[in-house]
Amino acid sequence: AERVQHDLQAIADAGVSTVRTLLPWDVFMPAVSRPDAGAMRNLDTFLALAAAAQIRVIPVLFAQAVGDCVFLPHYAIDVGSARPNVRAVTAGVVQPGGPRDQYTDAQMVEAELRWLEGILTEFAGNPTVALWDLGHDPASVMRPRRIDELRAWAAMLAAVVHEAGERCMLTLGGADVTTARGVRLEAVAGSVDALGIAVDAESLSFAT
Numbered sequence: 001a002e003r004v005q006h007d008l009q010a011i012a013d014a015g016v017s018t019v020r021t022l023l024p025w026d027v028f029m030p031a032v033s034r035p036d037a038g039a040m041r042n043l044d045t046f047l048a049l050a051a052a053a054q055i056r057v058i059p060v061l062f063a064q065a066v067g068d069c070v071f072l073p074h075y076a077i078d079v080g081s082a083r084p085n086v087r088a089v090t091a092g093v094v095q096p097g098g099p100r101d102q103y104t105d106a107q108m109v110e111a112e113l114r115w116l117e118g119i120l121t122e123f124a125g126n127p128t129v130a131l132w133d134l135g136h137d138p139a140s141v142m143r144p145r146r147i148d149e150l151r152a153w154a155a156m157l158a159a160v161v162h163e164a165g166e167r168c169m170l171t172l173g174g175a176d177v178t179t180a181r182g183v184r185l186e187a188v189a190g191s192v193d194a195l196g197i198a199v200d201a202e203s204l205s206f207a208t
Helices: 002-013 037-052 106-123 147-163 174-179 185-189
Strands: 018-022 056-060 069-071 087-090 132-136 168-173 194-198
Touching: 002 037, 018 132, 037 056, 037 106, 106 147, 132 147, 147 168, 147 185, 168 174, 168 185, 174 194, 185 194
Parallel strands: 018 056, 056 132, 069 087, 132 168, 168 194
Antiparallel strands: none
16 A cells, blocks of 8 residues: 555656556456455555545456456456457466457356446445546457447446446547447447547657
């Protein structure tokens, strides 16, 4: 907690007033039934430290592309279906196989709903939470097979967030938006309150 407090204060001193923080799926939902109690306590501590530093937080749930990795519990990995250029990681160890379909797989959807409902029960109304992010570049590691599957998924989860009186966003990958491989901005824009775009800085050219 002391190290996190130091980092948050350094962020605040740099003039940053809002941060996004990834909540790894394998840490927060190691089982389908409910969010992990210890992870929830850690999030509560983090939000309290952020409030003390006068920083608002955007927690990121569900699939999060970190390079070519996605952090998943064992039940979210199909050991017989490895995906090219995607590594499924559990507790820091790369696992055989690839991610299950988070948009249509019944067990994945159940876990997502239980996670979202559990975390909203604990933290809805917390003034430090600016809004909830439904994923960080999820299509890079869990690509929807059809645009309508992404549309229905975003609408379902956003409805749960809105019913709790909260706001939500979704951060899409810049490459997915420009190539439109199963991803369209209009498919999710009508459901969420904001859209983020994850852009590889090395792909940008700057005028000198």
